[in-house]
Every structure is written in structure tokens, then in C-alpha cells.
Amino acid sequence: MASELPHATAPFIIFSDFDGTITTRDSNDTATDELGFGLERRRELNLEILNGKKTFRDAFAEMLGSVYAAGHKFDDVKAYLVKHITLDSGFKACFEWCKANNVPLVIVSSGMKPIIEAILINLVGAEDAAKIDIVANDVQIDADGSWRIVYRHPESGFGHDKSRATAPYKALAHSPTLFFCGDGVSDLSAARAADLLFVKVIPDHTNDLSVHCDREKIPYVAFETFDKVQEVVARVVSGQTTVEQELAAPK
Structure with missing residues (x-):
């Protein structure tokens, strides 16, 4: 039911991939x-x-399986990533704007929730991290130390079909405006699921989601940092512009 949905009464919601x-x-x-x-x-x-040629679910499990096969315990992997992963330069300011303007920001990730939580706490602090909902896969750690990803939707080729995170909101009577931010192959399931899609495009980097959207003619707003996301969302929220106008603007 709608009453059981977090942020069910919000007129605007930002959903975002986490990694990259x-x-x-x-x-x-x-x-x-x-x-x-x-x-x-x-x-x-x-x-x-x-x-x-291959589902994200199967390929991703193969990638993570290679980490365990190399002898790395889950807690050691988590500690390594906390040490080496850094934050988008515009994210903190964007999140502060979201808090000040009552725009919920929800992480929708194909990664594993314990790792995301640990990295997020390190990057933004425990207090702010607790204010961000995380919808992600989980991990199973066995008594012998072996571990593997546990998918939210193992029956789906995506493993975690991110469109299912936004679908309940699209059915709400007040039709909230949904934004989604992503960058890669894990976001293919969400490419058509939001009213306004932001695609992170970094020069001289692989930009798999933009390749997919260009090929499938899915409109999006390109961004390098969350400064751009904040600017566009603020214009839409204030009524200065519309989703349609933002998507029609030159990239």
C-alpha cells in the first residue's frame, strides 16, 4: 500500500545509483x-x-566471485574499499539542498548493502548516512568465511531490477516527479523508469549507460558532478522549468 512506502507523500524524489x-x-x-x-x-x-550476450546478474556474480576466489575475505574487501573509494565532489552540497527542500534521496544499487553502508558512513558521516535509504543487494557470509552476493531479484537478469524501486511511486495518485541518477550497466533496468534520467558522463572514461541511452534513444541529462543534478532538480522543483524542457535542452 502507498502508506507503507517511504516518502509516499513527497512530490519529488531523487533515486540514485551509488557506485561510480x-x-x-x-x-x-x-x-x-x-x-x-x-x-x-x-x-x-x-x-x-x-x-x-550475458545478463548483468550472471556477469556481476562472476566478477565478485573472482575476488573471493583470489582469497579475499568479505570484511577485508570492505575495509579496502572504504579506504580507496571517494565521493563525487558535488554530492554533499546536493544532499544538503535535498534536506533543506524536503526532497528525499534514495540509493538504488546493484552492489551489496553492507559495503555501501560502510563507504557512505566514511564519506558523509553516520548521521547523514542514516538519513539516506539504501535499496540494494545483500551478501551471504558462511561459517567458513566464504561469501557471495544475494540478489534482491534472483529471477531477473538484472539481479536487482532497479525499475521495481520506482514503480510503486509511479502508481501514486499524486504522481510524484521521479529523478534517477546512474552511470553504468547496472542502471540499464532504470533507464526508462524515471521522469528525468541523469547520466554521469566523464570525458575519457567508459560511459556505458550513455552508450545504451544514445543507442536506444532514451532522453537524459548528462552530468559530471552532482552540482549539475542539484541545479536541474532545483529548477524543476521551483517551477522555473519542466522535466520536458530540461530533457530537450542541448547536452
Whole structure:
């Protein structure tokens, strides 16, 4: 029921991917590249996902499996990522604006919730981290120390179908405006799920979500840091502009 939804009465909601979007580096890519089987194999798998040859669910499990296979315990991986992952330079200011203007910000991630929580606490502090809802996959750690990702939607090729996080809000009577911020192959399921899609596009970096959206003709607003997200959302919230106008503006 709508009353059971967090933020069910909010007129505007920002949903955002975490890794590589709120952070400058993807923690799962970092773990795979530096602790698992490496960048080359990971990029091969990403391209297979983009080209429909492999599901994200299966490829991602293979990436994380390579980290465990290399002998890394889950807590050691978490500590490594907390040490090496940094925050998008505009995120804190954007989140402060969200708090001041009663615009909820919800993380919707294909990563593992315990790692996201640990990184977020390190980057923004425990008090602010507690104010951000996290919808993500989980992890199973066995008595022998072995671990694996536990998907929210194991029946889906996405593992975590991010469109399911926004779908209940689209059905609300007051039709809240939904924003989604993403950057990569884990966000393909959310590309059409929001009213306004923000795609992180960094020059000289891989930008898989923008490739997908350009190919599928899905409109979006490109951004490098959350400063741009804040500016656009503020204009829409204030009534200065509309979602349609922002999507029609030159990239």
C-alpha cells in the first residue's frame, strides 16, 4: 500500500545509483580490477552485458566471485574499499539542498548493502548516512568465511531490477516527479523508469549507460558532478522549468 512506502507523500524524489555515480569510482569495479581477475576481463563482461550476450546478474556474480576466489575475505574487501573509494565532489552540497527542500534521496544499487553502508558512513558521516535509504543487494557470509552476493531479484537478469524501486511511486495518485541518477550497466533496468534520467558522463572514461541511452534513444541529462543534478532538480522543483524542457535542452 502507498502508506507503507517511504516518502509516499513527497512530490519529488531523487533515486540514485551509488557506485561510480555518488562515488568517483565503482567499488565493485575496484574490487574486481584490483583484488579479482582484473580490468580486461571485467570490461569484456560489461560489453557482453551491453550487447545482450550475458545478463548483468550472471556477469556481476562472476566478477565478485573472482575476488573471493583470489582469497579475499568479505570484511577485508570492505575495509579496502572504504579506504580507496571517494565521493563525487558535488554530492554533499546536493544532499544538503535535498534536506533543506524536503526532497528525499534514495540509493538504488546493484552492489551489496553492507559495503555501501560502510563507504557512505566514511564519506558523509553516520548521521547523514542514516538519513539516506539504501535499496540494494545483500551478501551471504558462511561459517567458513566464504561469501557471495544475494540478489534482491534472483529471477531477473538484472539481479536487482532497479525499475521495481520506482514503480510503486509511479502508481501514486499524486504522481510524484521521479529523478534517477546512474552511470553504468547496472542502471540499464532504470533507464526508462524515471521522469528525468541523469547520466554521469566523464570525458575519457567508459560511459556505458550513455552508450545504451544514445543507442536506444532514451532522453537524459548528462552530468559530471552532482552540482549539475542539484541545479536541474532545483529548477524543476521551483517551477522555473519542466522535466520536458530540461530533457530537450542541448547536452
